[in-house]
Amino acid sequence: MADDRRRQPRPTRRPSKATTAASASRRLRPQAEKKLAASTAKATARNSARAAKKKVYKPVRRVPLGNSPRRLRVVLVAMAIALSLCGGRLLQLQGFDSAAYAADGDQFTAKLPLLPTRGDLVDRNGQVLATTQPAVAVTADPTLTRNTTKDPERAARFAAVILKHLDLDRATLLERLNKPDTRFVYLAKKIPATTYLALAAELTELKLYGVFRESDPIRVYPGTNVAAGVVGFVNGEGEGVAGLERSLNGKLAGVEGQETFEMAPNGSRIPLGESKINPAVDGIDYQLTLDAELQWMVERRLEEQVRKAGGETGTAITMNIKTGEVLAMANYPGYDASKPGAADPDDLGNRAVSAAYEPGSVQKLLTAAALIDAGVANPDTKLTIPALLGSGDGTVKDAFAHGEINLLMRGVIAKSSNIGTIMLARQLETSRLRAYLASFGLGSKTGIGLPGESSGHLPPADMADYTRDQIAFGQGLSVTAIQEAAAIAALLNDGVYNQPSVIKSATDQDGKPVDLPKQDPRRVVSSSTSDQIRDLMQAVVDHGSDRLALDEYASGGKTGTAQRYDPDCGCYRGYTVSYVSAAPIDDPELLTYVVVDNPTNSDTGTTGAAPAAVDIMQLALPRYGIPPTTERPKKEKIKW
Structure with a gap:
């Protein structure tokens, strides 16, 4: 067995790739040599590309920190300048130009009078001799209804809707809708509230904003001529001019209130805008001795x-x-x-x-x-x-x-x-x-x-x-x-x-x-x-x-x-x-x-x-x- 192991040949060293390639080259024909050269060139190119893609580490440049006290002074000076500019602007707005800016602000703040209900006059048994029924005065803001260069037919579109509901002269209506230098005109008075609601709904549907209303109640006398000499009557402004309507006018009229609210440039109320109401005080009711x-x-x-x-x-x-x-x-x-x-x-x-x-x-x-x-x-x-x-x-x-x-x-x-x-x-x-x-x-x-x-x-x-x-x-x-x-x-x-x-x-x-x-x-x-x-x-x-x-x-x-x-x-x-x-x-x-x-x-x-x-x-x-x-x-x- 020992002799058998001694007879076996010793392993030889494996030839390298270069040696193998060299030995092979000697055995190849010329065409094969050309192909091998080409293949070898491509491998060499690929290896060169990989080597180029490898990350190159450069040394980090470190900037030294600045002077902290100096930097703090720069920041403080910048803040002082900014605060000075804000303070100057505030002084201009509230000190010098306050009236002008307040006036500009008022252009977008609507003040709507809240009319009190005029007191009733009744006879000794409670029968009504004079009372008030709800009605409105129809108003307009000409800055929203007048014709413009971009919209030369704007007033006419308003008029077309208004005339469907109110019996007005068209020429006069157009003149009021186009009135310059004002933001308020009356279009009609003593209009039933239901009539105005129908008018307002149609204008809103057409996206025409600029027509508004004020409370303008109608004074009625159910007895017509019964005790007219005692009761009297009111004029178109709702002021008593005869009888008790005149002598008690201040007591019957009550005290007017006011609603203030923010309004958008197109005339519509801003839903979440600031609003304030000072309620009206209704007039005193009187019972007469008359039967x-x-x-x-x-x-x-x-x-x-x-x-x-x-x-x-x-x-x-x-x-x-x-x-x-x-x-x-x-x-x-x-x-x-x-x-x-x-x-x-x-x-x-x-x-x-x-x-x-x-x-x-x-x-x-x-x-x-x-x-x-x-x-x-x-x-x-x-x-x-x-x-x-x-x-x-x-x-x-x-x-x-x-x-x-x-x-x-x-x-x-x-x-x-x-x-x-x-x-x-x-x-x-x-x-x-x-x-x-x-x-x-x-x-x-x-x-x-x-x-x-x-x-x-x-x-x-x-x-x-x-x-x-x-x-x-x-x-x-x-x-x-x-x-x-x-x-x-x-x-x-x-x-x-x-x-x-x-x-x-x-x-x-x-x-x-x-x-x-x-x-x-x-x-x-x-x-x-x-x-x-x-x-x-x-x-x-x-x-x-x-x-x-x-x-x-x-x-x-x-x-x-x-x-x-x-x-x-x-x-x-x-x-x-x-x-x-x-x-x-x-x-x-x-x-x-x-x-x-x-x-x-x-x-x-x-x-x-x-x-x-x-x-x-x-x-x-x-x-x-x-x-x-x-x-x-x-x-x-x-x-x-």
């Missing part, structure tokens, strides 16, 4: 009476004697508060408070009250009445022809004797008579709260004797219907004067009561004098025409016929006739006073005014639950 249904009946009856008497105008007042509350105050001719422009301007007032006239014989009640209260006379005072009585440079006679007659004071009033009244009045000092009449409210405004109230005319205390004679029977002085009615009511109300009123109560927007100014009641004559005045007034009805009496109610009254002063000629021409009725006479609650001016078919209060007053009382007494008089008092004597 709308009774008022309507009084107005119809007054119109009928004035027409029948052939008068120019008429006035009627129904009053609660115990409180001074006016239940009805009518004027003829009147007007429709919803259409005041259609009425004669002379009819737009309230003659019951503004028209002064000479009252005639109704005034004898006031003269009698002064005489009785002063202790000069009483209903049973005896007088011998002559046919004529001298006064000043003339003479006075009675409306009825007579010779010398004997009358009690009761008879003087019942017969309406001018001569007898003068004879009684001459027994009282002129100044004292005048003082009584002034205490009854003559010569001064009643303070009823209606605009245009006249104070009438009461001669001074040193008046001439003949003037004293005249005012004793109702000439030579002037009164208003409300003055005379309030004065007689006081004489019947146990001698206590109540300021006449047409306002019963008031409430604010929260329903809280509002205090109303009013004079305290005052005594003007004694209770005894009041009893004797009722005696005199009853005698007028008991001894006068049957047309003066009320059915089922004992009543008192007084007629009046006065010569009428005509300002056109500066002379007396025609008459003013009147009648006052009160019931139940034993404890008077209601009073009606009717005045007819310049009747052509009547020259006495008995025929020219009394029929209307009696009919009104027949309606009013049962309406307010006043029971009929069970027995009529016995008639008193009027002669001796």
